[in-house]
Amino acid sequence: MIQHTVRMFDTELRALERQVAQMGHLAGDQIVRSVDALVAKDRELARSVIAGDEAIDHLQQEIDEKAVALIARRQPMAADLREIIGAIRIANDLERVGDLAESIAKRVLLIVDSFALDEPIRQMRRMVELVLEQVRSVLQSYEARDVAAAMEVWRKDREVDALNSSLFRELLTYMMEDMRSISYCAHLLFCIKNVERIGDHATNIAETVHYIVKGQPLLEERPKVDLTSEVMTPQA
Amino acid sequence: MIQHTVRMFDTELRALERQVAQMGHLAGDQIVRSVDALVAKDRELARSVIAGDEAIDHLQQEIDEKAVALIARRQPMAADLREIIGAIRIANDLERVGDLAESIAKRVLLIVDSFALDEPIRQMRRMVELVLEQVRSVLQSYEARDVAAAMEVWRKDREVDALNSSLFRELLTYMMEDMRSISYCAHLLFCIKNVERIGDHATNIAETVHYIVKGQPLLEERPKVDLTSEVMTPQA
Numbered sequence: 001m002i003q004h005t006v007r008m009f010d011t012e013l014r015a016l017e018r019q020v021a022q023m024g025h026l027a028g029d030q031i032v033r034s035v036d037a038l039v040a041k042d043r044e045l046a047r048s049v050i051a052g053d054e055a056i057d058h059l060q061q062e063i064d065e066k067a068v069a070l071i072a073r074r075q076p077m078a079a080d081l082r083e084i085i086g087a088i089r090i091a092n093d094l095e096r097v098g099d100l101a102e103s104i105a106k107r108v109l110l111i112v113d114s115f116a117l118d119e120p121i122r123q124m125r126r127m128v129e130l131v132l133e134q135v136r137s138v139l140q141s142y143e144a145r146d147v148a149a150a151m152e153v154w155r156k157d158r159e160v161d162a163l164n165s166s167l168f169r170e171l172l173t174y175m176m177e178d179m180r181s182i183s184y185c186a187h188l189l190f191c192i193k194n195v196e197r198i199g200d201h202a203t204n205i206a207e208t209v210h211y212i213v214k215g216q217p218l219l220e221e222r223p224k225v226d227l228t229s230e231v232m233t234p235q236a
Numbered sequence: 237m238i239q240h241t242v243r244m245f246d247t248e249l250r251a252l253e254r255q256v257a258q259m260g261h262l263a264g265d266q267i268v269r270s271v272d273a274l275v276a277k278d279r280e281l282a283r284s285v286i287a288g289d290e291a292i293d294h295l296q297q298e299i300d301e302k303a304v305a306l307i308a309r310r311q312p313m314a315a316d317l318r319e320i321i322g323a324i325r326i327a328n329d330l331e332r333v334g335d336l337a338e339s340i341a342k343r344v345l346l347i348v349d350s351f352a353l354d355e356p357i358r359q360m361r362r363m364v365e366l367v368l369e370q371v372r373s374v375l376q377s378y379e380a381r382d383v384a385a386a387m388e389v390w391r392k393d394r395e396v397d398a399l400n401s402s403l404f405r406e407l408l409t410y411m412m413e414d415m416r417s418i419s420y421c422a423h424l425l426f427c428i429k430n431v432e433r434i435g436d437h438a439t440n441i442a443e444t445v446h447y448i449v450k451g452q453p454l455l456e457e458r459p460k461v462d463l464t465s466e467v468m469t470p471q472a
Contacts, residue, residue, distance in 0.1 A: 061453055064453075065453075072312075072313055072314065081304065081308050175411065175418050179412055179415075189422060
């Protein structure tokens with residue numbers, strides 16, 4: 001009977017995990033599609049990204065409810081409890097990743113008709129590829145409970161921050177060179193910041209993987225460096 | 237003996253709650269000080285805000301650890317479990333409020349010497365006052381377990397969004413009128429967005445108060461409307 005209960009609990013835990021993985025896939029797709037919509041100025045695609053956010057929100061709510069019910073019913077200890085708390089945290093980060101992709105799609109609708117520049121978009125794509133890779137790697141590290149792989153993601157966030165800072169500087173230059181680009185570039189600044197924030201959520205998830213496996217929070221300082229502090233402001 | 241255990245548990249729950257309230261006070265102070273630093277271009281104050289974030293982070297970590305230990309040790313059911321999960325969630329939101337104030341302070345260091353404009357700063361102050369009021373009200377609603385008051389905060393987030401959108405438009409105009417203001421205004425755009433996001437966290441906390449008291453998530457649509465969609469982009 002106890003064996004049976006233990007097996008049941010394990011099945012429930014695995015189901016929770018699978019739902020988190022499913023959320024991860026959806027969130028990854030939303031990132032790709034939101035940036036495709038931005039690059040192609042595709043209004044329809046942007047609308048479909050906006051509509052697609054609901055599925056992610058629902059999944060998070062489901063995971064949250066199941067997780068809390070599981071704690072109440074099974075009263076798990078130590079490692080099992082960490083698995084459940086970890087699922088809640090990762091789902092929370094993925095929900096926000098979805099929001100950030102949705103927010104990019106909303107900005108596509110605002111700039112679809114405006115004066116646009118190709119070069120910053122091209123560079124943004126590189127940053128998005130790096131961030132997408134971070135999101136996928138950290139989800140794999142979660143599935144494999146691989147702390148070393150998670151820490152690799154955690155450390156790599158510096159590169160994302162560096163790209164963000166360099167793009168920030170470049171966009172300011174574009175704005176100064178051509179007044180017509182100001183509104184477009186201002187929206188793009190926020191899109192790029194959103195991509196950087198998606199990277200931060202990958203970093204959060206890496207910390208959660210560490211917590212699940214090791215049983216304690218990561219105490220090293222976050223790799224975050226504010227490289228925009230190198231931004232030179234034009235002399236007044 | 238059981239009575240004794242119940243009383244102990246209650247004491248532990250109240251201690252957790254007090255720590256969340258303490259985090260709320262610290263986060264509120266950080267908001268005020270970061271914006272004071274921005275208005276006064278006060279480098280020292282900005283640095284002290286940046287240094288002050290650590291105390292908030294530590295408190296969150298402590299709350300998280302205590303909460304998880306409490307679940308493992310006491311195996312609480314229903315309402316008590318919701319109290320603990322609620323404390324974790326609110327601490328999570330307050331930690332991010334602290335990060336957003338810190339991020340404003342970091343930008344103060346970047347723009348302290350640049351060409352500045354008084355008018356947008358004056359308007360930003362109004363928005364900050366509203367958001368601060370939201371944060372304080374929602375923390376009071378948490379202390380009083382007052383769902384009606386929490387919902388009031390939840391609904392009022394629309395006003396914050398409206399101010400954000402109108403300031404966004406205005407800053408674009410300033411940028412177009414005077415090229416020297418571009419870098420300054422770009423940083424200010426992000427400061428204002430941070431204030432708006434602090435408002436979103438107050439809204440999240442309102443949803444958590446609802447969850448703690450009512451036992452289920454709020455299913456109404458978020459009051460969020462993207463008013464920046466009214467932004468007109470200049471004709472190319």
